[in-house]
Amino acid sequence: MYRAAWAVRHCRTRELGGHVNSCPEGHYHQIAYNSCRHRSCPQCGWLPKELWLDGWRKRLLPCPHHHVIFTVPHELNDLWRFNKAVFADTLFAAASQTLTELLGDPKFLGGRIGILAALHTWNQRLQRHVHLHAIVTAGGLASDGQWHKPQKKCLLPRKVLMIKFRGKFKAMLRDTLRRGVLKLPPDFTCNDFERLLGKLTAVPWNVKVYNAYRNGVTVATYLARYIKGGPIGNSRLLSLQDGQVRFRYRLSERQGGDGKRQGKTRLPVETFIGRWLQHVPPRRFQTVRGYGLYSGNQHSQWEQAAKALGIVEAKQVEEARCWQDWCEAAGMSEACRCPKCGKQLISHHEFSAGRGPPLAALSSRPRKKQSIVAGGMIA
Structure with a gap:
């Protein structure tokens, strides 16, 4: 947490050095x-997002995908606060196992699916709102090597999914407490813990289970916005005046919005920083994970699934691109070209x-072109 605060405070200042x-x-x-x-810095999120999304564009199978959201009741927020890593691990495990077991049943699908899950812990006003977004293939690889498509438009009955997820998550929480891994909040006893789960x-x-999208890139693009850059971007910050931070947020349906309408709010600086810091993930903690066909190991069976879906061409390895190439691809050529002659800028003289x-x-003129990817004005 302190490391994140120091890093964001000194981002793109002489404290971190630079180049020309x-x-x-x-x-x-x-x-x-x-x-x-x-990863929580709002200034450094753009290039990592693009790199992540570019990699998954090549990895996502060419089939429809569903977007599934698992939200944890707010009554468990204090447990999350004192056990961020353990709590998140439990959420990932409960959600992935629920989807894998239900869709592995021939009653629903009967195949090995691909899951890409991303953890979010905030809402638009930076309050605690722990939930998991999952991209799930609308189909799976059967034991005979064939690709099985869902029999119905809906991936799974919502009530069945909810009951199984709830049961798994509670059982896993109890197990972490029994093993001494879960830390209870102050003045919170084991009996209080059991009463809470019973309630x-x-x-x-x-x-939530959304209808299938034609491909997974649409949902992955949505997820990419939250993977790097922290819970709030610079574009949402409006002003800092009289010790108050003013920012924009989307109005939810409960607030009379449709997910597109925006409201404005303000928080004292201390409250704003406190809310931002509580959403910094533990160091080295993985907030995005793949399961099944998207697990990323030698047992994923991704190649067999791709073959079943008609992909016969081998994946081509592209050459690494420097930051100027990414700016050009995103239409920001002015950030990496000379305003007088239009030639591409060269990075040199690191200090x-x-x-x-x-x-x-x-x-003087730069003599040699250097490839500085993540440093500089665009990162």
Whole structure:
């Protein structure tokens, strides 16, 4: 948490060092301080999102995909606060096992599916809202090597999915407590824990299953917005005045919106920072995971599934692209070209943290092109 705060505070400042981007003809020089590259930094999210999405565009199978959301009741928010990694691991396991077991049953599908799941812990106002987004293949690889399609338009009955997920999640939470892995909040006893889980048995858990999209890229593009960059982007921040941070948020259906209408709110600086920090994931924690055909290991059977769907061409390995190439592809050519002659800028003369660029870098033409991908003005 402290590391995230320090990184975001010093992102693209001389504290992190940098390099110089120059026109090869010497017309233009640009000092580019390095990005902090922290996954919660709103300034550093664009390029990692594009890289992640580009990789999954090649990986997602050419079949319809469903979008499934598993939301944890807010009564469990205190458990999440004191056990972020353990709680999230339990949520991933309960959701993936629920989908795998139900869709592995011939009654519903009878095949091995692909699941790509991403953890979110916030809502539009940065309050605690722990939920899991999952992209699920609308079909699966059967034991005979054939691709089985769903028999019905709906992937799974919502009530069946909700009841099984609720039961698995509660059983797994009990198991973590029994093994001494789960830490209870202060003044919260084991009896309180059991009473809470018993109370939640009668509460319908919010599980959504959307109709199939023609391909998984649509949902993956939506998920990519939340994978890097933290819970709020710079574009939503409106002002900082009188110790208050003012920002925009989408109105939900409960708030009289349709998911597109926007409202405005303000929070004291301390409250805003506190809410932002509570959504920083634990260090080295994986917030995006693949299961089944998308598990990413030698047992995934992705190749067999691709063959069953008619993919016969081998995956081609593309050459790594530098940050200028990504800017060009995104239509931001002005960020990497000389405003006078239009030639692509060259990155050179790296300088260390706490120092400024050498004067020689701003008075001569760059001699050699260097590939600096994640540092600089665009990251």
